[in-house]
Amino acid sequence: MLLRAAAAAGVARRASLQNRKREGGARAGRKEGEGPPPRSARALLDPPSHEGARLEELPQRHRSSSAQASRLYHIMQVAEDACTSFEDELLFCEDCRLYFRDSCPQHGPPTFVADRPVPERAQSRALLSLPEGLLVKERSQGGLGVWSALPALPRGCIFGPYEGEVVREHGDCTRYSWAVQDNGSYFFVDASDDSRSNWMRYVACASTEEEQNLTVFQYRGYIYYRVCQTIPADTELLVWIGEEYARTLGLRLGEHFKYEFGEKELLMKLFQELHLKTPPPPPAPHAPSSRTQYLCGDAAASPLLPLHKPGLPPGGSPFPLLEGTQNLVGLGRAQSRYWTFFGFQGDAYGRILDKSKIICKLCGVRLSYSGNTTNLRQHLIYKHRCEYNQLVGTQTAALDKGVLGTASEFGAPRPPAPGRTTRAVADFIVLDLMPVEVVEGEGFGQMLGVLDPNYKPPDAASLAHTVLRDMQTHVKGKIWELVRTLPQCSLSLDIWRHSNTLTYLTLTVHYVDDCFEARARVLSSRPIPEEPSADGLAEALSEAAKEWGVRESTSYTVGGLGLTTQQAAAALGWTALPCIGQALRAAMEAVLSQPAVQGAFERLRRLASWALAGAGRGEKLWAQEPLLQAHLGRFLRDGGKWHSAYAVLQGLLEHSDPLAGLGPDGEATLRPQDWAALRDAAKVLKPMAIATSTFTKDPFSSLSLVKPVLTSLLYKHLVGSEWDSALVLEAKAAAQKELNQHFSSPDVNQALNLACALDPRFRGLDFLSHSDRVETLHLLKAEASRLAESPAAQASGPPGMALPPSPPAKVPKQDAGIEFLLGDLCSMRAASGTSSAHQQVEQEASSFQSSKASALGQDPLQWWKMHHTQYPLLARAARKLLGVPATSVPAGWLFSSAGDAMHTKRQALTPEHVDMLVFLHGNRAMLY
Template sequence: MSAVWKYFKINEDNPRIADCKLCSAKLSRGGTKISSYNTSNLIKHLKLKHKSEHGEFTAIGSSSSTQQSTLQQTFARREKLSRDNPRAVQITEALTQFIILDDQPLSIVENMGFHQFLNVLEPKYDIPSRHYITDIILPKIHDTVKKHINIMLQKDIKAISFTTDIWSSSVSPLSLISLTAQWIDGEFSLHQVMLHATKFEGSHTGQAIANILEEMLQTWAIPKSSVHVVVRDSAKNMIKGMEVAGLPSISCVAHTLQLAVSEGLLSQRSIADAVGVGRRIIGHFKHSNLAYSRLQDIQIQLGQPVRRLQQDVQTRWNSTFYMLKSLIEQKRALGVYVSEYELPATIIANQWNLMEKMVNILAPFEEMTRQVSCSDAFASDVIPAVTVLQKVLAKVDEDQGIKTMKSTLLAALQKRFSDTERNPLYCIATLLDPRYKDSFFCNSDTSREAKEMLVLELQNIFEETIESEQHEEPASKRPHRDQPGTSLDSLFAEIAGEGSSTSESSAPKAATIQLEAYLGEITVPRSEKPLKYWAVHKVRFPTLAKMAQKYLSAPCSSVESERLFSLASNVLTDSRNRLMAEHAEMLLFLKKNLPLTFKK
């Protein structure tokens, strides 16, 4: 807008007239149409009648550039930014990060709507081709993130724990084997990174698994001596692969619970029949929108919340638990439905009763599975989890059917976890967890043996810290705060209060002084974080803290690898089913690790 309007305003009654603010004179704006309006009369009026204001107006006009742009300047404004222009580089990197983090197909850069969107945001930006992003930008960002991970791995790390798993795509003929790493730094912060999701060709033999794992470790220059443990599933080829590679390994506790529940409960004929009927009914609704619409109408009529029935996955027992629970919640609605419409199967009264008993028995297992599947669950959680579940199943029940179910499930649980309390990794990790210590072992003998394992480990590193140990202050007592948050927390608190806190090891006294002081304290509440405890108490118990840094680095499940492959199913989709293996791994690597490079 011209600066002359500082002295004029448009007439309220006639927009073709401008009123002078200085003398109230009415002046024509120069035409009858908006397109012909101008300010010539207004400027002339200022020059003739208000010379001082005209001089002010002229000064304002000269200070702002009113010169017409040259042809060269006009073309320069229309030119696209070059690829090496800082602004273009910034946009291209942000665009690639958007594709990576939000699981967008690389072909999005070819879509008309996306072109229009970016053209509005930055008309001068020339959108690169998918091949330029794949061949130039992705490797560039990958190298940057890889260097960042390498720097992280070069810091003072006592031990690194890993998870691994094998996954096959349902949309392309591609199998991937994963390797994720986690460790605890000197400040007792937990770090988790993905190292590989490598293409796995040929037969999945133990030797092949061993070879590819060794290659992946060599890529990152990680010596086997730094490997604390590898968490894997219970498949024979995976166990064999670890043995051939000479890597210490443990089974994923979530997979082991799956096998225990499947063998001890779901394999029973009457239960398998009831579950099978439930699957057929839910399958009917899954494949018929009309049937689901009718069921929703019935739910509304009964005043129930409108919810869909959940289909289970036979390889995950907890999904069967959720399926049975959803059926029981819709028992009334299904009863009304079957009275009006047909179903492929009918749940009889005995089967309803059986399902309700199963849900009650499996509820603690489902809760425990969720807890051990958390990203911050440690190997120290395994022995306490098994002890609590055994105690739940050992409780006497008057119902003979429930009693039988519990006994068979207890036998399967004891069979699958029979060696847990003889495994040094589980035993030492449990002792070094301030929430558990020596309270959750099945008897005093196993508790004593676990402490002897820990003392032997202490002796190996005690010499280098003995000087500092002599000046340590005596351990202070900490009050136990009972803060039950779930149905199982009260049992954890009860067992923790029953345990003995004295060590009768015959090992040298010097090696046990820290251990005795540490075990002499009451366990901290289960709601507290063990790493937070050690970050505070590493000065009081320096030798034990070093061991905690090593043993608590081990996860108790391979959930990190499973979550990685959940991401893989988003990367390899129907719209990206031709993605090459190396590009898929690159996208997964960046999807998982790129946020680690962002400034907090």
Template sequence: MDSNKILNGKFTFKKLPNGSIDKTKVICGFCGCELSYHRSTSSLKYHLMAKHTADGNSPLPGQSQATMDVFRQKHMDTTTKNKLTAAIAKWVATACRPVNVVEDEGLADIIRIASNDWTYELPSRATITSNVQKLYETEKAKVQQALDNTKAVALTGDYWTSVSNHNYLGVTAHYFDPQWKLQAHALTVLKTEERHFADAVAEHFMQVAREWDIEQKVVSLTTDSARNMIAAARQLPFVHVPCIAHSVHRAVTVSLTNSPFDSALAKCRKVVGHFKHSPANQAELEQQQVTHNKKKESLAQEVSTRWNSTLEMIKRVQRNAEPLKDALALHTTNIAMPTVTELEKLKKLEAVLEHCRYVSELLGGEKFVSCSVVLPALCHLSRVMEVTEDDPAYTIKFKGTFAADMEGRKEKTNITWLRVATALDPRSDSNEIGVLSQFCYTRTCTCIKVAFHFISRFKDLKCLSKPDRAEVWGTIRALLQEMVRERPAQPDNKVTPEPPTKKPTLMLTNESSSDEEEDSIDQCLRRYKSEPLTGMDDCPQEWWSTHEGAHSEMARLARKYLATPATSVPSERLFSLSGHVVQKKRASLLSENVNRLVCLSNWLKAKK
């Protein structure tokens, strides 16, 4: 065997001009390509399989022997190919990838290397589209079955305009499964053609309810407080719950308009714009941040419709006050940093706005109970907005404006619904002082920490006055009575002789039955109210899962009221997802495909 040849003569060592042999370089016998050689033939084998699939198994001219078995082509079996096609379709749906990703030769090369099958070809676009359609139908059937097995469903909804200037309605459903896990599913991203007048909006929601056969199960609808939404809700047979986070944001916006903070905020906006709109200015800021031992970060732009953007702008300007000042000093501009006095004002404003951010984050969840937290959260805001002796005049004005505006918006919320939901939440904080309480709603969700002072109480309704507490329990009693009346009569298979005095006996029986029902309802309420309050770290869903047997009637109410989201954030999250689907490259995507891809992605991600 020639010592200058490798792999049965397919490669030879490189000859140098002086006639010597360079054993660190080899020449391919098929294409003449020069490759590095480090006493391992792995890279050489890859070259043969990648570049010479057909020739690699054939002998070179002049050779009579076949190649070694190691170069025998490996073919992927049909079962593996089908599994791989299904996995690609699921990846396309979950990650909102365009279907034409299967035409990417780079993806094909990756799979060929991983599978060692150099004959593998990616499935066609039609195949992936068909698989996505089948996957959608399968997942939709699962969601439909889950909705069929529940008796109370809460909805959220909002409208969105795509990059192609098409209007879509996003609707999500929320309910408890038999194990008391709060489920959230996208129901539709429906393209709408009509103007969003109240009649059309109401019909859109009813259309979605009819499509999923939940017309008789929808108990509440959470939307923003737009006039057309409120007017549409009056025409629907569902309880309307306005988005509390929208109300808090609007109260903040109103309170900052013509406020003593106007001058300082205007300077912050100009400073942010100066660095956000110029890469060169941003680079100078980053250099100054390094000089001042600060973390590199960009400034946050205030957007009137983006929650907490004013707070984030203030925080970043304050954190980078010195780097900003030095970066602005490098050029002669008319951009002025806020003065020391103005920065002090902004620091006071930041402390107040942090509480609003806490509430917005707390109420925006999908996997944990949020409706019962609304009244304690609003009570918390009311307390932190109380004027203290240490408050300067500008803070007093802001707090007064916010409290008055928020009180007016609170009256437009569904107070009765929120009060009942709060009473059905068994949690309480044993501490009567301001603490940092931890809200843990499920084993899998991320805990949200919020500072609630004095009012971290739910079932005992400490966030309400005593007359209001009595009214809430009276409302719950009436709801229990209504449930008893609607309960289907139990068939009596026993045949008993008819008593001689039928009419008086029936009258006495009805009266006795009514008294028994009243006693049963009173006992039900007493048992629930006497249950020890759970800790703030406990999950109300887990509490109900272990106490449902002892409080079956109250549990039915809890399933109905606690599943209601406090905000319309879940439906708005659909539009963040939709933005990945309806891109500029796919602006002409059919509306039914938008609905299919967004909903399917939502369902698949919910399983993770």
């Protein structure tokens, strides 16, 4: 920092007037220990801030110094450029807020986190370079992001360098590009190619200053990310620029350069415009407000980036802004469009005086500002509704057309194009799974008439046969291209009743893609008989599988109708697996069907109805126990549902004392034996309720989780003990019977064990007997060898590694003595290793099984994403077995009331639209 400040002052001294020499020399000669050096050359010349000064007083107060500031304007720019060349050799300490070379005097050298070494041009090189303690996951906004799995990432840790292809001429900036300064010129590091980049390409840009936890900077010609605030566990890493990188690019945040958080491509485009355009002339004397203007000339007119310039003249705006509001200062990092109408009071140099109060440019009212735009939006809606509508309509049109349009008439937003509105109506039907006929409803038409009086929606038949049918065709083509080339997949069978006379079979394909992400795509919904035969079900499954090209790649099915599904799957060469959700439901319903439990539930239902129905009956009790009324209401609503029975019971048992004496005529409705039955039922239901919540963490949990959960229930939590009551023993036995009945097939247990053997959390198979463990490992090696020798594997090779080619046949030669004596013995020994694939599987299985098990909370597919090149043949088997779901439908449909709502929606669809709408709703993520 000392070198940087000295260089800046030296340049300023050569370029400035003689009367500034001594001042520049004093700055250049600053000694260590005299206080922290200035952060930039601009800070040497900025006057002190004026806290509390009024807006109208500031221009007069600073008018005398404005000419001097204008003359030194270019001097500061040159000094800043000189500083950046020295910053390339300096690092920054986040704790003491000072620059240093190599090692901070107070805190020592920084921590550089190294990438995993991966060869260049390796498949998925960017993912494989991820350091230990970080995870790559799918973001809710789409795309991939990086999360921390460590307890905490401390401030000051440095990741990098950012790797990619060096590009000198970068016409089309991408979100994977960063600019690097090199001796006054610039080049780009482009990480678009994941085989030539590292994991840093997946770090997303922060959308607000509060969520930013990484800062990008340049050091010795490379781009690095520095942790700028402590990152807790399970937190996404989010990066954005700071003053260091802004100065490196010449963007000068101190000049009120406006940029949008998260808009990296726009930032790079503005950077290009800045260095391609001629710099603007220095500001004229006696023009204090000119210092707040954007420095990049025409770039400020870019329609793609709302710059929120503080000096927007009223005449250049379609909105009636008050005179003088052009001097209000905007927030440099503001994202919201509402900032068009608001600004802070500032001084003549554009610095904000009070960030707690913000001023409306339409009416001059001062509002409290706390860091978000809630107050701004509400003020516009209630006080300036006309301008608010115009703003929203204008910016929506700008996103569609790429230009910032304005309303054709002041105060009236431009209506969207009819085609866009029709597509929005179709999206509404698909996303909410509504009947197409809703567009012909009176209320729907009235709502559209208010939103757009000129729009007339198409009738239901036209909408279904045009827009919705085109959407189905588009998505169907994309899915068909995806699934027809899958080497391995599985199918889940959802058999549901539409009406008294109509039953549907909805097929969903499940697979693990090349990035080791689990995928589920709905294929079709076909009507089937209410009680189909095994042959009829096999025919329906075969037709659907052939239509989608998954007949040969399918190995397992999940769900269905028990024995009928098993026979149909066996006829097709598949293995039918039960749905764990249906098994848990049967076990929990077996507990709830115990006579003592049913009797207690019935009396509790009568008590709840009496207490809630009569006016004034429970007012005194509700005052003492405010949550009791809600618990009783929930019991009447959800108490009879198996998936919510335990939670409802828990809430009521906590209020057993006030309920014990409650009843008509002062007599207690619930007897002591009823309370004992309810407590026993809750005790037995508890481990199964926890199991349901375990499977609900993901829409489709992996099959590998089923066997450990079943083993825990059957051999620990549902085992009777001498302290259990008779009711508990009977309930546990009934639950055990149901679970054993669903998973008694040897083929089913074999599949469950294989999935566990490939899950890094359960790789030791400690919950299996010794004989089962040996048999499972033998089956695992055979399965991995079979997959490696399959035609698909031979065509593509194992993930990340190819099997060595067979050596060419050698020309036989005359045997020497040793060959004559021992040749047969040696050839027999060599033949015992049947193939190189089998030998490699043996090595991989031995290494994998002896490695330390992963944490129970770790996603097994994330582990395989990091280690599939270490075990390439086992990785094939992992993609096959770990891609099989544990449930036949999303877990939320089974273990919550969401399933009831979904069933009601599907029943409301007309039969001719069932297949189309269920398909589009299930694959809605592929519509955009």
